[in-house]
Amino acid sequence: MRLRFLFRNLIRGARVDRQLDDEVRSFVDMLADDKVAQGIAPEEARRQAHIEAGGIEQLKEATRDAHTGAWLESFVRDVRYGLRMLARTPDFSAVAVLTLALGIGANTAIFSLVNVLLLRPLAYPQSGRLVHAQWRFAQGDVPSVTGTEFAFWTEHSRAFESTAAVALFPSGFNLVTGSEPAYVKALAVSRDFFRTLGVQPVLGRTFTADEDRPNTPKAVVLSYGLWQRRFASDPGIVGRTIQLDNTSYLVTGVMPKGFVFVLPYAVVQHVDAWVPLALVPDAHDQGHDFTMIARLNPGIRLEQAQSDMARVLAEIRQDIPGHVRSNEGGMWLVPYQKWVTGDIRAPLLILFAAVGLVLLIATVNVANLILTRAVVRQPEVAVRLALGASQGRVLRQLLTEHLLLAFLGGALAVIVAPVAVHALLAFAPQSLPLTAVPHVDLAVLAFAFCVSAAAGLAAGILPAMSASRSDVSNSIKQGARTLSGNSAHARLKNFMVTGEVALSVLLLSGAMLLTLSLIALERTDPGFNPRALSTFHLWIPADKFETAATTWDFERRLLARLSSVPGAESAAVVSALPLEPGLNGDATVTTGKREAHVYVEKRSASPDYFRTMQIPVVQGRAFRESDDASAGLVVIVNQTFAHLCCPGGNVLGGQVALNAGSKGTWPRQIVGVVADTREEAIAEPAPAMVFFPPAQLDDELRAVFSGSSWVIRSHAPLSAGEIQRAVAHVDNGEAVADFAPMTDIVAESLAPSRFITTLMIVFAALALLLAAIGLYGVLSYSVAERTHEIGLRMALGAERRDVRAMVLSDGFRVALPGVAVGLALALALTRLLRNLLFGVSPTNPEALLAVTLILVAVASLASYIPGWRATRVDPMTALRYE
Amino acid sequence: MAKQLDLLQGTLDLLILKTLQLGPLHGLGVSRRIEQITRGTFHVGAGSLFPALHRLEEAGWVTSSWGESENNRRARFYQLTRAGRRRLESETERWGRISLAMQRALAVPADAAQ
Numbered sequence: 003m004r005l006r007f008l009f010r011n012l013i014r015g016a017r018v019d020r021q022l023d024d025e026v027r028s029f030v031d032m033l034a035d036d037k038v039a040q041g042i043a044p045e046e047a048r049r050q051a052h053i054e055a056g057g058i059e060q061l062k063e064a065t066r067d068a069h070t071g072a073w074l075e076s077f078v079r080d081v082r083y084g085l086r087m088l089a090r091t092p093d094f095s096a097v098a099v100l101t102l103a104l105g106i107g108a109n110t111a112i113f114s115l116v117n118v119l120l121l122r123p124l125a126y127p128q129s130g131r132l133v134h135a136q137w138r139f140a141q142g143d144v145p146s147v148t149g150t151e152f153a154f155w156t157e158h159s160r161a162f163e164s165t166a167a168v169a170l171f172p173s174g175f176n177l178v179t180g181s182e183p184a185y186v187k188a189l190a191v192s193r194d195f196f197r198t199l200g201v202q203p204v205l206g207r208t209f210t211a212d213e214d215r216p217n218t219p220k221a222v223v224l225s226y227g228l229w230q231r232r233f234a235s236d237p238g239i240v241g242r243t244i245q246l247d248n249t250s251y252l253v254t255g256v257m258p259k260g261f262v263f264v265l266p267y268a269v270v271q272h273v274d275a276w277v278p279l280a281l282v283p284d285a286h287d288q289g290h291d292f293t294m295i296a297r298l299n300p301g302i303r304l305e306q307a308q309s310d311m312a313r314v315l316a317e318i319r320q321d322i323p324g325h326v327r328s329n330e331g332g333m334w335l336v337p338y339q340k341w342v343t344g345d346i347r348a349p350l351l352i353l354f355a356a357v358g359l360v361l362l363i364a365t366v367n368v369a370n371l372i373l374t375r376a377v378v379r380q381p382e383v384a385v386r387l388a389l390g391a392s393q394g395r396v397l398r399q400l401l402t403e404h405l406l407l408a409f410l411g412g413a414l415a416v417i418v419a420p421v422a423v424h425a426l427l428a429f430a431p432q433s434l435p436l437t438a439v440p441h442v443d444l445a446v447l448a449f450a451f452c453v454s455a456a457a458g459l460a461a462g463i464l465p466a467m468s469a470s471r472s473d474v475s476n477s478i479k480q481g482a483r484t485l486s487g488n489s490a491h492a493r494l495k496n497f498m499v500t501g502e503v504a505l506s507v508l509l510l511s512g513a514m515l516l517t518l519s520l521i522a523l524e525r526t527d528p529g530f531n532p533r534a535l536s537t538f539h540l541w542i543p544a545d546k547f548e549t550a551a552t553t554w555d556f557e558r559r560l561l562a563r564l565s566s567v568p569g570a571e572s573a574a575v576v577s578a579l580p581l582e583p584g585l586n587g588d589a590t591v592t593t594g595k596r597e598a599h600v601y602v603e604k605r606s607a608s609p610d611y612f613r614t615m616q617i618p619v620v621q622g623r624a625f626r627e628s629d630d631a632s633a634g635l636v637v638i639v640n641q642t643f644a645h646l647c648c649p650g651g652n653v654l655g656g657q658v659a660l661n662a663g664s665k666g667t668w669p670r671q672i673v674g675v676v677a678d679t680r681e682e683a684i685a686e687p688a689p690a691m692v693f694f695p696p697a698q699l700d701d702e703l704r705a706v707f708s709g710s711s712w713v714i715r716s717h718a719p720l721s722a723g724e725i726q727r728a729v730a731h732v733d734n735g736e737a738v739a740d741f742a743p744m745t746d747i748v749a750e751s752l753a754p755s756r757f758i759t760t761l762m763i764v765f766a767a768l769a770l771l772l773a774a775i776g777l778y779g780v781l782s783y784s785v786a787e788r789t790h791e792i793g794l795r796m797a798l799g800a801e802r803r804d805v806r807a808m809v810l811s812d813g814f815r816v817a818l819p820g821v822a823v824g825l826a827l828a829l830a831l832t833r834l835l836r837n838l839l840f841g842v843s844p845t846n847p848e849a850l851l852a853v854t855l856i857l858v859a860v861a862s863l864a865s866y867i868p869g870w871r872a873t874r875v876d877p878m879t880a881l882r883y884e
Numbered sequence: 885m886a887k888q889l890d891l892l893q894g895t896l897d898l899l900i901l902k903t904l905q906l907g908p909l910h911g912l913g914v915s916r917r918i919e920q921i922t923r924g925t926f927h928v929g930a931g932s933l934f935p936a937l938h939r940l941e942e943a944g945w946v947t948s949s950w951g952e953s954e955n956n957r958r959a960r961f962y963q964l965t966r967a968g969r970r971r972l973e974s975e976t977e978r979w980g981r982i983s984l985a986m987q988r989a990l991a992v993p994a995d996a997a998q
Contacts, residue, residue: 007942025911025960028953029930032912035955055930068935070942 008071015075019062026061060390076395077402084403087379094375095407098368101775102411102457103418104768105364110415110450111422112357112761114440115430116350121445124339124437125260127200128297131163132338133307135294145341146170146586147294147333149281150322152192155294158314161307165296166195167281168263171583172273174539174739175246179232185539185739186228186246188275189263195276196223198297199263205229206240206255213254214278221278222251226259228274251277264342264435265293295338308335342435349758349838356512356765359505361457363772366498369461370779372404373491376469383469396470404462405455412454416447429760431753464494492784499776500820503861506769507824507853511832513766514849515842516759522841523752529679529688530580531616535744536720537579537713540729550704551631554696557710560732561608567728569716574611575696577604577707579744580679581751585707589692591647592669593656598647603681604660606694606707607638612676614715622654622674630697635670641678643690658692668703670694683751685840713744758838770856773820774864781813781868792872793880806869813865821857825850896928896936898979901964901972904946908963910953911937937962945971 011018030051037047055061066072088095123129135155136145147155152167159165169190177186193214196203203223213221222244224233233239243250263273279292298307311333336344386396419442427440468491540560557575564573578584589602609625612618620641629636637658644653657669678688699707714720722741729738785792792805832844842849903909903917911933918928928936940946945968951961964972 004942021960024958026930026934028957028959029911029934032910032953032955032957032959035957036912061930061934064931065934065938068939068942 004070007069011069011071012075018069019066022062022065023058026055026058026065029061030055030058057390063390076398080399080402081406083399084406087403088406091375094371098371098407099411099414101364101367101371101772102408102454102461103414104772105361106408106412106450106453106457107415107418107422108357108765108768109361109453110419110442110446111426112354113449114419114423114442114446115426116354117443117445117449118436118438118440119343119346119350119434122438124342125262129339130337131298131300132199133296133298133304133335134338134341135296135311136334136336136341138332138334145293147292149292151318152281152292152294154318154321155311155314158317159296159307159310161299161302161310162296163299164194164198165192165294166198167192167279167292167294168195168265169279170265170293170585175275176248177232178245178248184232186274187272188222188246188277189273190277190279192279192281196257198295200297201258201261203255204258205237206253208255209278214280216280218280220246220249220251221254222246223255223257223276224253225257225272225274225276226261227272229256246277260438262437264437266342266345266435296335304335304337311335342437346435346754349754352512352834352838353758353761353765356509356762359509360765360768360772361453363502363505363769363776365457365461366502367772367776367779368407368457369465370495370498370776372462372465373495374779374783376465377491379469387470393470397466400466400469401459401462404466405458408454408458408461411457412450415454416442416450419446419450429757431757432750433754492780492787495780495783496816499773499780499816500823502769502773502776503817503820503857504824504827506766506773507821507857508827508831509762509766509769510853510856511824511828511850512835513759513762514853515832515835515839515844515846516755516762518846518849519839519842520752520755520759523684523755526680526684526841528580528684528748529617529677532744532748534717535615535713535715536725536741537711537744537747538722538725538741539739540710540712550696550699550701553704554699556733557608557696560712560729561610563728563732564712564714564725567714567716567720567724569718569720571715571717572610572614573712573714574608574614575710575712576607576611577710579711579713579747580615580681581683581747582711584681586689587660590659591643591653591656592659593648593651593653596648600643600646600690602643602690602692604692604694604707606696606699606704608696611693611713612638614713615679616715617679618677620675620677621652622672624674624676625693625695629695633698635668635698636673636695637670638674638676638693639672640676640688640691642688643692644675646690660692670698684748685755719743755838755840770860774860777813777817777861777864778868780816781809781865782871784812785809785868785872789875789880792875793877796875797877797881802873805872805875809869809872810862810865813861813868817857817861821854824857825854828853893936894975895979896932897940898972898975899926899928900933900936900940901945901968901975904962904964904968905972908951908961910951910959910961912959913953914962940968944968 030048033055034044034047034051037050038044042050052058069075124132126132134145135147137147147167149167152165156162156165172187172189175186175188176183178184193209193211196208204226206223208223209221212218224239229235229239239253240255241253243252245251257276281292298304315333383396383400387393423440423442561573561575564570584603584605586601586603589600589604591598591600607625609627609629612624621644622638625636625638639653639658647653648656653672653675656672658672659669676693679691680686681689681691694703694707696704696707714725722738725741726738792808795808796805828850829845836844899918899922900914903914903921909917911930914937915928915930915933918926937946937948941948941962945965946962947965948960948962950958953959
């Protein structure tokens with residue numbers, strides 16, 4: 003029933019209205035007739051009838067409101083009216099829409115990142131059930147376990163539905179298809195890896211138990227990307243064998259497009275293939291070489307799983323007596339998603355808050371614009387109130403208009419958003435743990451919608467409320483007089499601009515601190531000389547050079563060849579370069595009578611390594627050619643190691659043994675101490691390090707140090723082609739990968755800081771620009787207001803510069819309190835940046851001083867044009883208009 | 885002049901339905917009749933009457949059509965529908981229960997035992 007009327011009211015609105023008009027008029031006529039019958043004169047009767055009925059228009063309005071769908075109809079009318087009003091003042095509308103679009107757009111772009119990185123559950127089914135195991139040490143959490151531990155946990159734990167071990171770092175393989183070898187990154191995973199994640203291959207299958215054992219025919223699962231690129235999406239790929247490192251691997255399956263497994267410490271995230279880990283528990287207890295993820299049993303809570311871990315840990319200590327970890331604080335389970343995004347959560351939220359402040363400033367600017375325009379609209383509003391519109395009605399209409407501005411801005415922002423997101427991703431650091439590509443999806447659109455609505459309401463509510471309370475008769479009388487000197491409005495606007503200035507000061511302080519921090523980072527000596535260094539990776543196929551001896555022989559020949567490349571000064575090979583992820587583990591140091599336990603980074607480094615990297619030898623000596631398998635076992639340590647284990651004493655001559663669980667220990671003599679180098683990140687202090695000469699590694703240890711990073715110091719830059727040729731000369735079939743200058747690696751390690759700092763600078767600049775525009779706006783308004791006064795002053799002898807000074811001081815009167823408040827906010831809030839700052843304190847006085855000076859300059863600049871306009875006032879004209 | 889009391893929307897609807905029970909009326913007629921049957925207690929102004937009439941029509945309890953008034957003026961006449969009659973019955977009965985309960989409640993002396 004109602005529906006029919008709804009249609010009628012909305013579609014046949016004009017006809018309904020005509021009928022209503024007729025009905026109401028007839029009512030009033032009949033009322034008048036009654037009065038005439040009572041003896042009152044016809045005109046008087048009509049007048050009385052009108053008054054008694056309450057007025058025809060008001061009656062119609064009241065009745066219309068009772069119709070079904072009245073709200074919808076009035077909403078549509080409001081929107082159309084609003085659009086007409088906005089079109090009538092295109093300057094105002096354009097500026098307001100653009101300002102809001104800027105604020106909403108920036109927020110939407112950042113939100114798309116937040117959405118993918120923080121809010122969305124991982125792309126695995128029930129990803130909340132995935133956990134990651136970490137050892138807690140005094141130095142921090144270590145995400146790795148040994149093979150023995152993994153096997154033990156899998157067997158004895160009751161909390162997990164399935165567990166998976168994953169190699170800490172991807173390994174490289176040479177894939178030969180056709181004539182050119184290609185370099186492929188593969189991650190070694192245990193059999194249940196895909197089952198634990200809950201993802202099925204899109205072709206074929208994953209590994210069987212047999213394939214995950216050592217010394218069995220090898221299998222491989224390809225990524226979708228590799229399948230497309232190298233195998234032309236051949237649907238018959240499953241069951242074929244491919245050659246990786248000259249070994250046959252059976253392709254068992256292909257993973258779906260977009261399948262990603264994120265290791266938060268990895269520098270680059272993409273992996274081309276997965277191979278079985280083939281874990282042998284006993285043999286691999288030397289180092290924390292794997293990382294473990296698990297899926298909780300249904301119904302088990304994290305806390306329960308945690309206590310179960312403690313129980314298993316006690317058991318492992320009983321069963322395997324040598325299983326000692328120095329400074330260990332137990333094994334902990336962390337939700338996998340939290341582990342993946344842990345590091346970026348805080349910086350991302352700070353960026354999100356910063357961009358939110360930018361939107362706030364934009365909203366305030368628009369509110370100011372609306373207030374200014376409200377004065378012009380006052381007579382119109384007054385007439386509507388006089389005609390019988392309720393205040394609520396007028397309020398609703400004005401608010402609709404303001405929301406319209408906001409949604410137009412939001413629409414513009416959404417249209418431009420994909421470009422912004424694309425640009426954002428282009429210079430985002432490679433190490434961002436993106437499990438999906440941020441794009442403008444439903445969640446982002448919903449966010450943009452909500453933010454637009456909030457901005458529109460925030461900007462428009464106060465102006466709309468004050469406008470709908472207009473003093474009716476006054477406004478109609480004043481008619482077209484636009485500048486009725488509404489001083490309450492002016493005070494409000496000035497107050498809002500002061501607030502804008504305060505917020506910009508806050509953002510600018512943050513940006514300044516981050517910039518200083520970035521400069522400090524870039525100036526930090528990494529402990530080696532990255533200039534004139536070329537680096538590349540080369541993966542020694544495990545099957546090609548079966549023993550440590552043959553491997554080192556190959557490396558030695560290649561080193562000789564590389565050193566003879568024209569322009570090269572020296573070459574070296576190391577298991578992991580500084581700023582590259584490397585292996586670590588426990589060590590026991592015996593110096594004199596003292597024994598100490600240290601957690602160390604371990605590397606194998608060729609004799610020329612320290613010379614090539616220009617890492618000074620502080621004590622003792624570097625490796626020599628004579629440090630080979632027949633000589634005494636030696637190691638070199640770094641300064642941090644020396645301080646940790648024998649502060650103030652001499653570490654030379656001491657013995658280092660890597661703890662290897664149930665296996666024997668490996669005591670070696672310390673023959674040299676080198677200067678510290680930054681390893682994990684430039685910002686992180688140097689860890690304790692132990693270097694081994696490759697010639698003295700046995701087969702097992704060699705297998706552990708399976709990566710090789712090569713460095714060449716040269717006068718002039720080398721090309722990848724030269725290097726590839728040199729390698730091919732020594733041994734064919736290895737592909738040179740990741741050829742890059744060392745300076746690139748250093749730069750990439752700073753990429754996250756640079757990303758955050760750049761964004762903060764952009765936001766601070768936006769905020770400053772908006773605040774300057776706001777200040778300019780209120781000053782222009784005040785100059786226009788005070789034309790009369792200025793004219794008077796000039797007529798009484800004021801010079802142009804006095805007038806300019808007056809405007810300038812007005813500007814400062816608005817801006818300086820904002821600066822003060824902003825500085826106070828900065829002192830209170832910049833401590834939130836502490837984790838992001840390096841070498842800079844959150845209350846760095848130089849930074850705050852610089853910010854103050856910038857604000858003063860900007861405020862002066864913003865006052866310039868209004869000041870100049872003020873001097874153009876012609877006293878005669880100004881005084882004529884009272 | 886009749887006393888003017890606040891009328892709740894529901895009671896106004898009931899009154900209007902009641903006035904239409906005997907036959908169709910136009911707007912002014914309804915207003916006069918309400919005053920008549922309530923012995924002058926309620927005077928419903930046009931500002932409340934028109935919205936109420938239209939609301940009742942959209943709810944389906946009355947229908948309207950153009951007709952001629954007693955003075956040969958063109959006026960909009962309202963009449964009860966079948967659903968409207970049923971509504972009148974049920975609302976009357978409900979109102980009876982409410983007023984009886986109120987009567988009883990208000991008749992209890994202030995110092996009566998709980």
